[in-house]
Amino acid sequence: MDYADFFGQAAPGLVRMCFLATLDREVAADAAQEALTRAWRDWDRIGVDGSNPEAWVRTVALNLCRSRWRRVVRFSRLAPRLYEVDDRPDRLPDLDLHDALRSLPTRQREAVVLHYWADLRVEDCAAVMGVSAGSVKQHLSRARARLATALGTPAPDEEVPTR
Amino acid sequence: MNELHERLDALSRAGSEGLRVARPDIDAHRLRRKVWLPVGALAAVIAIVVGIVVWQAAGGDGGDEVVTTDRSTTPDAATDTSAAPPTTAASRTPMVAFAEGTGGEVGEPSTLRIRFIAPDGSVIADRAWSEVQEPQPGMPGQVIASRGLLQRVPVGRTRIEIRSTGSGWTCITTVTATPDSRLIVGSKEGDLVGDAGACAAVTSVDEMLAMSSPVPAAARPYLGMTAAEAEAYAKAQGTDIRIVSDNGLSRVVTMDLRPDRVNLTLYDDRVVTASLG
Numbered sequence: 187m188d189y190a191d192f193f194g195q196a197a198p199g200l201v202r203m204c205f206l207a208t209l210d211r212e213v214a215a216d217a218a219q220e221a222l223t224r225a226w227r228d229w230d231r232i233g234v235d236g237s238n239p240e241a242w243v244r245t246v247a248l249n250l251c252r253s254r255w256r257r258v259v260r261f262s263r264l265a266p267r268l269y270e271v272d273d274r275p276d277r278l279p280d281l282d283l284h285d286a287l288r289s290l291p292t293r294q295r296e297a298v299v300l301h302y303w304a305d306l307r308v309e310d311c312a313a314v315m316g317v318s319a320g321s322v323k324q325h326l327s328r329a330r331a332r333l334a335t336a337l338g339t340p341a342p343d344e345e346v347p348t349r
Numbered sequence: 350m351n352e353l354h355e356r357l358d359a360l361s362r363a364g365s366e367g368l369r370v371a372r373p374d375i376d377a378h379r380l381r382r383k384v385w386l387p388v389g390a391l392a393a394v395i396a397i398v399v400g401i402v403v404w405q406a407a408g409g410d411g412g413d414e415v416v417t418t419d420r421s422t423t424p425d426a427a428t429d430t431s432a433a434p435p436t437t438a439a440s441r442t443p444m445v446a447f448a449e450g451t452g453g454e455v456g457e458p459s460t461l462r463i464r465f466i467a468p469d470g471s472v473i474a475d476r477a478w479s480e481v482q483e484p485q486p487g488m489p490g491q492v493i494a495s496r497g498l499l500q501r502v503p504v505g506r507t508r509i510e511i512r513s514t515g516s517g518w519t520c521i522t523t524v525t526a527t528p529d530s531r532l533i534v535g536s537k538e539g540d541l542v543g544d545a546g547a548c549a550a551v552t553s554v555d556e557m558l559a560m561s562s563p564v565p566a567a568a569r570p571y572l573g574m575t576a577a578e579a580e581a582y583a584k585a586q587g588t589d590i591r592i593v594s595d596n597g598l599s600r601v602v603t604m605d606l607r608p609d610r611v612n613l614t615l616y617d618d619r620v621v622t623a624s625l626g
Contacts, residue, residue: 190372197370202361205361206357206360209364211364211365211368214364215370218370219370222370222372222373226372249605253605278360278363279359279360280360283356283360302353302354303357303358303361305354309559309560312560313560313561318535318597318599319557320448320535320550321451321599323535323550
């Protein structure tokens with residue numbers, strides 16, 4: 187596949203995934219841009235037939251989201267706030283879900299985004315997140331319970347078990 | 350699940366509205382390839398020429414001298430492992446690794462007990478998660494686990510009872526082992542869902558390998574090595590390595606991306622897969 191085609195297909199979804207993973211527009215755009223640039227840099231290696239550049243770029247983007255989000259959080263705790271950031275804009279359609287996602291630990295939120303939004307199988311989530319399938323199931327299970335409590339709705343269905 | 354998907358979808362659309370990422374310069378990419386491909390080809394030609402010159406200076410192909418080597422009686426052939434990594438013979442004893450939580454996380458000593466029970470009801474082993482927990486220096490009463498708990502089991506079905514003597518939480522799961530099985534059981538103690546079907550997750554090393562990315566060439570030498578062998582090999586190569594998972598227990602690791610670092614996954618003190626990053 188040509189990089190230009192890959193970029194056209196992957197970029198919009200990657201930005202959205204990063205937004206759901208961080209709930210921060212700046213961090214999301216920054217991480218997606220960096221991941222796609224790294225994919226471009228390494229395209230000779232990751233763009234070959236039989237490879238999975240989409241999974242690769244998701245993994246890199248999530249790693250970047252995680253590290254940059256941590257940096258943002260750490261900085262915001264240490265530094266006086268010199269400007270106002272509208273990090274919960276009213277134009278978002280579902281503030282309950284936004285807040286419920288924000289209350290999840292990072293790994294649980296990532297698992298929810300990959301499994302319930304990107305529709306990845308547990309095994310594929312595990313490959314992207316760099317953890318075992320069992321660990322993904324654990325994150326999903328705990329996230330489901332937390333979301334159900336926060337949203338006041340029944341927990342979403344269990345993911346299809348692998349055995 | 351559909352409702353959650355739709356709500357997430359709507360949130361992601363609204364949240365990323367107006368965000369744009371720029372495509373890297375494709376022309377520059379082509380230029381880079383145009384520049385580097387000839388340079389690479391030239392370097393390869395020079396390397397081949399230099400190699401031929403050095404080989405001939407060292408005596409070429411040895412002329413008419415015939416050298417035979419009986420590998421079965423050559424001591425070096427039997428003992429020298431420096432040229433190639435040790436290979437792992439397939440395990441013929443089924444193994445189960447039990448893992449709880451995340452490796453490297455500091456916490457209280459665990460009260461989990463894991464009983465492995467044969468189909469006839471006899472107890473194969475009665476183990477404790479605290480066996481793999483180690484005291485944390487400078488933090489009295491705090492412990493960490495850095496690897497899963499290994500247990501050999503017979504071929505066939507084995508019932509595994511996981512019980513917390515502290516909270517009374519109990520989980521029962523069953524695994525079916527073949528002679529080469531390398532299974533991983535992850536418990537979910539404290540899980541709010543916690544029903545019998547979801548209180549433990551069972552997977553295997555083979556499943557883990559099937560969904561892993563192919564091992565890069567630079568990391569392949571580590572496959573099959575013990576942790577000690579891998580450390581020695583890495584030291585000799587001047588390479589940084591780290592263990593990211595041991596006996597099914599994923600460790601807390603930094604998420605920085607370092608293309609020259611080798612990440613090792615161990616099972617039963619053997620590297621089963623490796624990656625760079």
